[in-house]
Amino acid sequence: MSPGAPAGPASDLVGPAASDWETVVGLEVHCELKTVTKLFCGCPNSFGDEPDTNVCPVCLGLPGSLPVLNEQAVELAMRIGAALQAEVRPSTFHRKNYFYPDMPKDYQISQYDEPINVGGWLDLPDGSRVGIVRAHLEEDTGKTTHQGAGGRIHSADYALVDYNRAGVPLVEIVSEPDIRSAAQARTYAAELRAVLVATGASDGRMEEGSLRVDANVSVRRVGEQRFGTRCEIKNLNSLRSLARAVEHEAARQVAVLEAGGAVVQETRHWDEEAGRTIAMRSKEEAFDYRYFQEPDLVPLAPDAAWQERAAASIGLLPAARRHRLLALLGQDRTGAQEDQVQSVVDQGLDDFVVAAVSAGSPAPLALVRASNELAADVGAAQRLEPSSFAALCKLEASGELTATQAKAVLAELVEAGGGDPAAVARSKGFEAMSADSLAGVVAQVVEANPDEWRRYAAGDDKLAGFFTGQVMKVTGGKADGKAVAAELRGRREQQA
């Protein structure tokens, strides 16, 4: 099979031969840091602005300009290191030299043989552990858009480069080749993403390119100790692409080997639409990057106090966050609820659930609203005030809003980025009883049923149900049962 030929369908793996092969995967995850400014200049680090508006002499690589390292990027890199149990070391920057139009200096400033974070591991929810080789700082490139003739690289009429992304800080997290399946690769990437979001280092938005994954994939016969020849798969911009690409690439390599061929070490591009990997360049044409230490920067050696501050400032990590939600659910939880916990934590929505439960709502209800309604638009949901969500859950829990009403109100809160759920409910005509009008209705019902009231006042609690029923009848079911009971008790105590 030639390098450029399409991989066979995944179904090739099904059959007796497939079980003889083991997939080996190592991932390189590029994480854009959520800093205010770029890695080496004061330009805003901001996604989606007009092209070439967040640029200056430094990030455009103009002659004479010099880089100055962003402290916040170092801080976030150390947080990532702490979350991955890595060791922070004195580090240096190198130049990685190669020509590409979206790289303004025609070299990338990156850490090379002395990265800031060395070693570490990530424990996955399935109980497996993936080793971390390193997590180092480097600058992002600009973004090239090929124009004309369908926008394909080789047939484009011309290209436009947007340098807004040039110089955005990245941390590249390199795993050990400890991953053994497409599913595990996906789990690792999802867990890493959740960790990065939890540390405050990343917004985790794969769809905006904040997280980009390259996969090194090889296969070997089960029981074989040596690794097979690997291929690096680029352009994996979703968890789904990652899993599909690993699966297809492993199947392609198995097919090559079973046909008596040899896997060629090369870089391959994942074609999402065609569902296959395509050869980009082989090792023989690999670049010689001519690394040497960046003379415009000085070595980086964060002192112990700074390292400790960075480590102390990371928030709760996903494993702890899952544990927290599971504890709120208690022992009676269902498997479906455990899945909801996983997805809510992966999406960084678990703080909403915790806020709602703290405010008195039951955990299962808050979890359902978070994993269904908030998860429908995670980006928008993350801008919502947790207190707003908590208040909404309370209205639903107390019966003041029906489930349908609560969903409608929540959708509006998410869209507005916050607000008072009761006010939104009123504006939608879902109005609950106010305390005053409830008191009025109770008074009216008491007056109309003097005998029953005498018995209730004398201590016959069974009559509470009668009065609640009467109040519900008058209000058309809008009153909150608990509020009615409280009002009745209050009246009785006042009389006594």
Place this chain on the structure above:
Amino acid sequence: MTSGRSAAALAAAVRAQERRAADVVEEALAAITAGDGELGAFLHVAAEEARAAAEAVDRAVADGRDPGPLAGVPVALKDNLCTRGMPTTCASRILDGWRPPYDATVVTRLRAAGAVIVGKTNMDEFAMGSSTENSAIRPTRNPRDSSRVPGGSSGGSAAAVAAGFVPVALGSDTGGSIRQPAAFCGTVGLKPTYGAVSRYGLVAFASSLDQIGPLTATVADAATMLEVIGGHDPADSTSIDRPAPRPALDAGADGLRVGLCRELVDGVAADVARQVRAAADALAAAGARVEEVSIPELGWCLSAYYLLAPAEASSNLARYDGVRYGLRKDGDDVAAMNVATRTAGFGPEVKRRIMLGTYALSAGYYDAYYAQGQKVRTRVIEAFDRAYRGVDLLLGATTPSTAFRLGERVDDPLAMYLSDVCTVPSNLAGHPAISVPFGTGDDGLPVGAQLLAPALEEPRLLAAAAVLEAAAR
């Protein structure tokens, strides 16, 4: 050059309202118009901007505000220093038409001190050369003898000062590019400690070696220029975090231990060596204790330099790819456009060094060349440190000969590279060094005596330089 034309004297007269900055700048512009056609010191004369700046200085003085220590002083800038809105070409075709959107830190500081920028001076393309003949625009001639080169790469700045167009100019020194032309043209040339002057806005040749410094008519002016342009700059990570040194020029040389460095005297032309020994005698006469010292490691410096500097240059010059600014020659695809642009835009010496440097960094050669060069550099620093345990300053020649003739060495790159043999060690070590005119050679051309000091010892260096200057008169 008389002291009446020194920057110090001009600034004093402007501050005292004895002279108008506007008149001073007109005088400089007139001298350039009259004399620079033959010399070719300037690539760009910014007459209108200079007049406006001079008027602003005069207004400030009239309003009772002090424009600063360089009030109304005309200054020329080597054309590798970025000047906002003013052409900055590094004497290369590849930067045709480029006008930086920003000022180099040294330019900002000069303006803030009241200096008037009169223009940009010629140089070897991207500062690669020792004669200014590698300028893609035109060569510069030596004002002392127009058949001779002014040295390089800051040849335009040295010629502009020597010709009396301006009292002070800025150059850059990667392997001797300030001191060598200063020696050839008979001016003072100071390479400060690496990190003492911000490189922000200096178009990089070899980043770990480049340093901006003044070429001046007097030692006192060099000291003033250093005070103005020096000091910490947060925009340059390699800038030393301390204020500019404040030299005490009248400190003299009494009690100073001066090492006459054999490696910086023995191999040079006899007439140059004779003047250097006379300089040693002058320092001794002023109370210095002069002894001969030997630092054999200095003999390795030129080879190490010609690995390290081109290696860094090959990376620094990659950005001239036709994509964003300067020259663009179209091609069928991006790679072809890159190649066409760089082929047309760079001169032969720049191409030679890019190839040398690319080779020195390549897989399989890195250890033998680049890494080896770095080891030599470490050894040279250690050797200097040892020498400075016994002496306060080192003395030697700046150049192996007086100014050579135009065309004499253009076809022999090795002979040209040897012009830097006495100056390169200070760049590798990051130490300050100064060239002071001291007598003439057999051909009547100026000889430069070079003083070298440990890092940040500019005050000591300048005090001794002032002693030599006085003795040379």
